[in-house]
Amino acid sequence: MPTWVQLVYLACAICFILALKGLSGPKTARAGNLIGAAAAVVAVIVPFIYLDLDHVVLILVAIAIGTAGGVVGAQRVQMTQMPQMVALFNGVGGGAAALVALVELQEMLPHVDSIDWFTLAATAFTIAVGSISFAGSIVTFAKLQELMTSRPVVFPGLPIIFGVAGLATITLGVLTVTSPAIWIGIVLALLGLAIGLLLVLPVGGADVPIVISLLNAFTGLTVAAGGYVLSNVVLLVAGTLVGASGTYLTMLMANAMGRSVSNILFGALKGGSTLGAGVASDRPVKSAGPEDIAILLGYADRVIIVPGYGLAVAQAQHTLRELVDVLIARGTKVDYAIHPVAGRMPGHMNVLLAEAQVPYEQLVEMDDINGEFKHTDVVLVVGANDVVNPAAKTTPGAPIYGMPILNADEAKQVVFMKRSMRPGFAGIENELLFEPTTTLLFGDAKDSLGKLLNAVKAL
Amino acid sequence: MDEAVVWLTIFILSVFVGIEVISKVSSTLHTPLMSGANAIHGIILLGAVLVTGSTDNDVALVVGLVAIVLAAVNMVGGFVVTDRMLQMFVRKKPKPAPVPTEGGNA
Numbered sequence A: 001m002p003t004w005v006q007l008v009y010l011a012c013a014i015c016f017i018l019a020l021k022g023l024s025g026p027k028t029a030r031a032g033n034l035i036g037a038a039a040a041v042v043a044v045i046v047p048f049i050y051l052d053l054d055h056v057v058l059i060l061v062a063i064a065i066g067t068a069g070g071v072v073g074a075q076r077v078q079m080t081q082m083p084q085m086v087a088l089f090n091g092v093g094g095g096a097a098a099l100v101a102l103v104e105l106q107e108m109l110p111h112v113d114s115i116d117w118f119t120l121a122a123t124a125f126t127i128a129v130g131s132i133s134f135a136g137s138i139v140t141f142a143k144l145q146e147l148m149t150s151r152p153v154v155f156p157g158l159p160i161i162f163g164v165a166g167l168a169t170i171t172l173g174v175l176t177v178t179s180p181a182i183w184i185g186i187v188l189a190l191l192g193l194a195i196g197l198l199l200v201l202p203v204g205g206a207d208v209p210i211v212i213s214l215l216n217a218f219t220g221l222t223v224a225a226g227g228y229v230l231s232n233v234v235l236l237v238a239g240t241l242v243g244a245s246g247t248y249l250t251m252l253m254a255n256a257m258g259r260s261v262s263n264i265l266f267g268a269l270k271g272g273s274t275l276g277a278g279v280a281s282d283r284p285v286k287s288a289g290p291e292d293i294a295i296l297l298g299y300a301d302r303v304i305i306v307p308g309y310g311l312a313v314a315q316a317q318h319t320l321r322e323l324v325d326v327l328i329a330r331g332t333k334v335d336y337a338i339h340p341v342a343g344r345m346p347g348h349m350n351v352l353l354a355e356a357q358v359p360y361e362q363l364v365e366m367d368d369i370n371g372e373f374k375h376t377d378v379v380l381v382v383g384a385n386d387v388v389n390p391a392a393k394t395t396p397g398a399p400i401y402g403m404p405i406l407n408a409d410e411a412k413q414v415v416f417m418k419r420s421m422r423p424g425f426a427g428i429e430n431e432l433l434f435e436p437t438t439t440l441l442f443g444d445a446k447d448s449l450g451k452l453l454n455a456v457k458a459l
Numbered sequence B: 001m002d003e004a005v006v007w008l009t010i011f012i013l014s015v016f017v018g019i020e021v022i023s024k025v026s027s028t029l030h031t032p033l034m035s036g037a038n039a040i041h042g043i044i045l046l047g048a049v050l051v052t053g054s055t056d057n058d059v060a061l062v063v064g065l066v067a068i069v070l071a072a073v074n075m076v077g078g079f080v081v082t083d084r085m086l087q088m089f090v091r092k093k094p095k096p097a098p099v100p101t102e103g104g105n106a
Helices: A003-023 A029-050 A056-076 A079-114 A117-144 A158-178 A182-200 A205-229 A233-256 A261-266 A290-298 A309-313 A317-329 A348-355 A366-375 A445-457 B002-022 B027-052 B058-090
Strands: A302-307 A333-338 A363-365 A378-382 A413-418 A438-442
Touching: A003 A029, A003 A233, A003 B002, A003 B027, A029 B027, A029 B058, A056 A079, A056 B027, A056 B058, A079 A117, A079 A182, A079 A205, A079 A309, A079 A348, A079 B027, A079 B058, A117 A158, A117 A182, A117 A205, A158 A182, A182 A205, A205 A233, A205 A261, A205 B002, A205 B027, A233 A261, A233 B002, A233 B027, A290 A378, A290 A413, A290 A438, A290 A445, A302 A317, A302 A348, A302 A366, A309 A317, A309 A348, A309 A445, A317 A333, A317 A348, A317 A445, A333 A348, A333 A366, A348 B027, A348 B058, A363 A366, A413 A445, A438 A445, B027 B058
Parallel strands: A302 A333, A302 A378, A333 A363, A378 A413, A413 A438
Antiparallel strands: none
16 A cells, blocks of 8 residues: 555544544534545545556446435435434445445455454454444334334343344354354344344334444444454544444433433343333323413413424424514513433434524523523423423333433423323323323424414414 | 554554544534434445455455445435534524514514
8 A cells, every 4th residue: 555545544534533523512513524524535535546446437336326325315304304314324334334344255265364363353243243233223213214113122032032143143253263254244244134123123212312323333343343354544443433432422322311321222121121101191181272372471471492302393493483582572581491312312402493593592401491490480392291201200110210301390380282192202101291280282283383373473 | 463453552542532532522412423423434435445346256246336335325425414414503603593573562
């Protein structure tokens, strides 16, 4: 490899570090992302210059197809569907890494005696973990896209099958080192796919974002191992960076939800699902029409909005912003209380409200606003549920127990805008709905907010 | 084995750098950060190009081409979608945003 190529690769590796650094601050995030993209493009162009590659036309066509698919997908996806898009992109990355390692194994076979054991082990790792990441990400995609139930899927014998598949994978990994053959690689890939399925199926919907982050870290490590196999320093550094930061980010997210990663992954395996029953209750609740709620809001001094994923699903962010504008014009102090995991992923709600041009100052993070609920006249909960569920504080057995929540229950009045009595994403009932201070406004969030807006204007 | 130790050194240092650079991220940016990191591991596209460009086995060629398509989706899609997300964060800094002017004549 010529020296200039190594230097270019070094520069790319540095750019990836700067990209991650940039992405972790709000002012530098966009520049960071662009630096990463530029480095990735340069790194991919380099081998076309210094190597005499075969099949160049086919390769370029394949890159064009993938690029077109990626751009179209990325442009078309709605902000509400962002988490599953990330899952899908992560999955195909993991799949690509596994396929690269399979091809490389095939290439190694003729001169396998000159290959050291660690390279073969890294190849096996890439095949297996890349496949796990692929299958796992596809399942998370299906869960979030609601192509399948978002509840945990468990069946008897799951821990045993999981254990057997795990042992078989390790055995085949050892075989890859001792007596490498292409069939071992293929079986390893199939086992990886099975483990990916078994790993994610038992995870309940509310925990899926953390699993996406974890699988993201897996793919990173896979790419790093692939970099070792191919003796390519850019792959090694970029993959390791993503693997390490992804693992750390996963722990940050789990902490924000009051969960531990092992509990999320293996809670269901150890018996007992990670979620509750998820059935609607027929206990009596107090409901009211938009006019009544409008009076409540219109004459309140202090209102806090708790937005949730349901708001985004109904595409009601813009109507909500209009309502808040009207209330502020009437002299009411209004803020949005943003739970760290509001939406489907940490920070997701900020993205969704920013899209609706809600001024940034009105978005207040949980720790800063939790003390204010006591002095609040009305809390308007739009399409959120689990993030205000007092069970997180009061019911030790609840799946969300320990998750920090917004103290909406401390406010004088709580108004829930809901489509139905269906429980939230975590599948457990919310006691707050049955409190005497709580009023429900049933209906589609956009529709209800529109009526509410007109009613407040008419006051 | 000496060379392996060099790689191990790079690996371990990268682990520390990876954790260090994102350790102060606010939860607001978790989603874009995850998405951006996701795009970065799309660099496996480079690996896919390297193996595909040097194989003379037809099956391996096809598998390699599939890997290239998947990796390109990961890399390009990842960066584009992250940029789309971050555009929305940038827009809020200047604030000519519709602060309450319309409606509400009570």
